[in-house]
Amino acid sequence: MSAKIYIIHENEEWTKPLKHELEQFNVPYEDWFLSEGNFDLSDVPPDGVFYNRMSASSHTRDHRYAPEYTAAVLSWLESHGRRVLNDSRALALEVSKVAQSSALRKHGVVTPKTIAAVGKDHLVNAADEFSEPFITKHNRAGKGLGVQLFNNQETLKGYVMSDAFEDSIDGITLLQQYIQAPDASITRCEFVGGKFLYAVRVDTSEGFELCPADACQVGDSFCPTTEEPAPKFEIIENFDHPVLANYEAFLKANGIAFAGIECIQNERGDLFTYDVNTNTNYNADAEKKAGISGMKAIAETLAQELSNLHSLQK
Template identity: 65%
Template sequence: MERKVYVIHENQEWTKPLFDALNELNVPYEDWFLHEGTIDLTKEPPEGIFYNRMSASSHTRNHRFSPEYTASVLSWLESHGRVVLNNSRALQLEISKVAQYTSLQSFGIPVPKTIAAIGKEQILEAASSFSGPFITKHNRAGKGLGVRKFHSLQSLKEYVESDEFEPSIDGITLVQQYIEAPKPYIMRCEFINGSFFYAVRVDTSQGFELCPADACQIGDSYCPTTKNPKPKFEIIQNYENPYLKQYESFLRANNIHFAGIECIEDQNGNIYTYDVNTNTNYNPEAEAKAGLFGMRAIAKELQTYLTQLESK
């Protein structure tokens, strides 16, 4: 049987650019769309390279249990010694910001003050420890799910007790320190096979649409306007960040081969890291302008892994 690349995911739109790149390189691949299926534990999985692109926001596309199903598939693959890129540990971090933050901190990477809470009273109790503005967000998120900014405990109480309250799919709400940036943008650092590839500046003046391939608005309270619109995504050449090497060490330790890591700088120049996306996407306009192409780079890495496997 021909060895190939198996792409594990639940979103055809996000995967198409990768399939196009694999086709350009004539890399054999198979689409593993993990919404429903079966795993015969008495059989061995096929030989090949397995690339996990499962998303924390799958439930917003009616794929509620895709991450859980993927965890089972990855366990099966890994038990048979298959090469899995962005493996089970990467999936654990993809679907839990608590897991992300605790691991980031273990590598000396600052994250915003965050309290995880289950229960409405517990959310209010957590928020009472913040002296300034704070935000709420979902623990299993993606697409800016559940992100809202609050200036007072009373405004949070009104929200939590209203019909607008949106619980996280895993029940865990994060109450987090609000980081005010001197300029309305965040930085997203992209990593290919664990190494820094490029940084993209994301303009947040008209919203927090952080995913280059998807609309991730988080509410008007977070979205000041501008009369002079700029490109929302801009790749920055020669980007410097004191935590880049620590990011790479963090990724290696957690078996994350491909990821985007988002950070924000406060008024005093302190950098806080607040999101790790192991199902990273890229903005085609920004890449065309810079001449750098993330999906092509991933496809080449997958080709290399497949060639190495075939040579054994």
């Protein structure tokens, strides 16, 4: 059996654009939908290039143990020396914002003050460490899960002790310094093959559910495209910032080939980085306007990886 690209994931909607681009390049691929399954540890994996697109938000699609199963599969692949893009280390960061923050700081990236808590009482007590507004978020999240803004401990306590409180799937809730941007926006930097591709400005005035592929969805179904006076996603022309070099070093050190890294600047211009998405998606409208395609760039990178593998096997 000849080598091919294997796409590891748990969400068909997010892989359709990639499959389209791979087909345009006539690159052979196989879909590995790892919401559940089984494999024999004594088997030898097929030859190929394995692209891990497993998501931290899989449990919101009733795929509770997809990341754990994927971790087992990646361990098996890596033990046989297979080429894995966004490897097991990348997956570990995808499902833990605590791990992300620690790894980012190791590479000189500034992150907001963050406290991790397990247990409602500990979560409420941790709010004493913040003299200014703060937000909650889930440690294992995606899609803005658990993100709410609070001004003080009392309002947090009212929420945490109410029926409205939703715990993180891993039991770890974060309290994080609230960074307010003057224009209510964040910046998402996209990387392909470990290198900076482009940055997109994201309007956060309507909330924190910021995945580009989810911007115009109801559930998992895309709604019709509509014209907006101020687009939610807009690619920034000629974006440049010293932090990009730190980001690339961070990606290289952690087995991440493809990612979106989110950051925000306060009114003084200080930049804080708060999220890494190794299962990155792109906004079609913003890319069309800018004349660039993230998925096309990923497909080209995967095609080159497969070509390199074929060369090594000759």
